[in-house]
Amino acid sequence: xxxxxxxxxxxxxxxACRVATGWPSRSGVSSxxxxxxxxxxxxxxxxxxxxxxxxxxxxxxxxxxxxxxxRTACRPSSCATTTxxxxxxxxxxxxxxxxxxxxxxxxxxxxxxIGRAFPAAGRRGADAPDPQAPVASPTVTVLPKAELHxxxxxxxEPEMVFELARRNDVALPYRxxxxxxxxxxxxxxxxFLDIYYANMAVLRTTxxxxxxxxxxxxxxxxxxxxxAEIFFDPxxxxxxxxxxxxxxxxxxxxxxEFPEVSAKLILCFLRDQSADSAEETLRRAEPHLDxxxxxxxxxxxxxxxxxxxxxxxxxARKLGLEPVAHAGEEGPPAYVREALDVLGVxxxxxxxxxxxxxDLVARLRRERVPLxxxxxxxxxxxxVPDIAHHPLPxxxxxxxxxxxxxxxxxxxxGYVTANLAALRLSEDQLRLLAANSFESSFVxxxxxxxxxxxxxxxxx
Ligand SMILES: [Zn+2]
Numbered sequence: 132x133x134x135x136x137x138x139x140x141x142x143x144x145x146x147a148c149r150v151a152t153g154w155p156s157r158s159g160v161s162s163x164x165x166x167x168x169x170x171x172x173x174x175x176x177x178x179x180x181x182x183x184x185x186x187x188x189x190x191x192x193x194x195x196x197x198x199x200x201x202r203t204a205c206r207p208s209s210c211a212t213t214t215x216x217x218x219x220x221x222x223x224x225x226x227x228x229x230x231x232x233x234x235x236x237x238x239x240x241x242x243x244x245i246g247r248a249f250p251a252a253g254r255r256g257a258d259a260p261d262p263q264a265p266v267a268s269p270t271v272t273v274l275p276k277a278e279l280h281x282x283x284x285x286x287x288e289p290e291m292v293f294e295l296a297r298r299n300d301v302a303l304p305y306r307x308x309x310x311x312x313x314x315x316x317x318x319x320x321x322x323f324l325d326i327y328y329a330n331m332a333v334l335r336t337t338x339x340x341x342x343x344x345x346x347x348x349x350x351x352x353x354x355x356x357x358x359a360e361i362f363f364d365p366x367x368x369x370x371x372x373x374x375x376x377x378x379x380x381x382x383x384x385x386x387x388e389f390p391e392v393s394a395k396l397i398l399c400f401l402r403d404q405s406a407d408s409a410e411e412t413l414r415r416a417e418p419h420l421d422x423x424x425x426x427x428x429x430x431x432x433x434x435x436x437x438x439x440x441x442x443x444x445x446x447a448r449k450l451g452l453e454p455v456a457h458a459g460e461e462g463p464p465a466y467v468r469e470a471l472d473v474l475g476v477x478x479x480x481x482x483x484x485x486x487x488x489x490d491l492v493a494r495l496r497r498e499r500v501p502l503x504x505x506x507x508x509x510x511x512x513x514x515v516p517d518i519a520h521h522p523l524p525x526x527x528x529x530x531x532x533x534x535x536x537x538x539x540x541x542x543x544x545g546y547v548t549a550n551l552a553a554l555r556l557s558e559d560q561l562r563l564l565a566a567n568s569f570e571s572s573f574v575x576x577x578x579x580x581x582x583x584x585x586x587x588x589x590x591x
Pocket of ligand 1: 280282429457480538539
């Protein structure tokens with residue numbers, strides 16, 4: 132077992148908090164340093180994927196939420212005058228200061244660790260919708276849409292965990308499905324990681340991956356999903372001795388059985404593993420490139436900038452694969468720039484922290500860069516305090532090319548319709564998000580026009 136202590140996030144928070152960086156861009160907010168403390172967190176990684184009471188913390192998302200553990204309330208002082216209400220902002224504006232012709236708005240930063248200062252971010256507060264509750268919304272269900280940000284391993288529902296464990300003779304540390312589901316109300320990051328990796332270890336064979344993908348694709352019609360570009364993480368499976376062929380052939384075999392859903396696979400590199408490992412993974416995937424449309428970058432973001440993977444992304448582009456990357460979820464806006472400039476990505480996954488950088492927002496708007504946003508995930512992992520303060524409405528107001536998706540729906544409280552319904556959007560906003568999802572997909576021009584016509588014809 133290898134222990135790592137690589138998530139000291141002090142330097143990041145020593146630079147500037149979101150309050151300080153002037154977000155939202157159109158207000159003239161002045162900069163000031165954040166007073167968040169440094170922190171560190173020990174993360175274990177056995178790399179075997181074996182089920183143990185502590186789970187297999189291979190740390191795909193380990194550092195992803197670790198910085199959240201360092202987040203404390205940030206309250207710029209020396210403000211005066213009036214309160215500026217704004218229901219769409221993830222940080223509560225607390226004061227407006229008039230200084231000549233410029234109006235400065237100061238914000239109270241309510242970023243908090245999961246389940247600590249702001250229970251709504253991790254455990255649900257009284258004013259937050261229950262992300263586990265089924266969302267029945269005919270409006271968003273029948274809206275045609277493309278799912279562009281979904282990790283197939285994150286669709287592993289509790290029932291299937293038990294089914295595959297029985298099939299593969301894997302012992303689970305849960306009494307029953309209810310016991311497992313109860314643990315999805317994550318008290319902290321480690322409880323999420325333990326369950327996430329423990330569950331992934333039941334995926335062993337081609338048939339397992341087939342059944343996992345088939346279960347998701349079976350849901351697509353009820354979700355209004357016409358087209359899906361599905362992430363998978365081969366490194367997490369290769370580490371358990373599962374061959375690349377079992378993963379890809381299982382997933383692509385299921386895709387072939389659901390012609391009513393157009394689906395493609397995107398191979399993601401785990402950014403907390405080495406660049407060499409990513410390059411080796413791409414080499415092992417080369418016999419299967421007919422089944423793969425692109426490459427992505429996911430897992431722990433902080434400390435693993437996109438530039439670390441410049442070489443493997445260049446190689447992937449040469450192979451004709453479409454590049455996308457997670458950036459600006461927990462990482463700084465600079466990571467979004469790197470993803471665009473160094474990796475040449477066609478889409479940015481999440482990208483919500485880009486809103487802290489007015490110049491970057493202007494560029495994203497000018498270049499129509501697609502941003503695949505996952506609201507329930509952002510709430511569950513503490514990236515935003517609660518759904519009422521999610522930045523998506525502000526991103527739409529900025530004219531950004533955003534679309535809404537589900538990330539790891541079995542863990543974060545719902546599939547794409549639940550994510551859309553949680554935001555309580557207008558009909559026009561829903562139509563725009565659906566159109567953006569098709570505009571941002573890797574479908575043919577002909578298919579895109581057909582899907583967009585469906586969106587235009589949609590009536591709630
Ligand atoms: Zn993701």
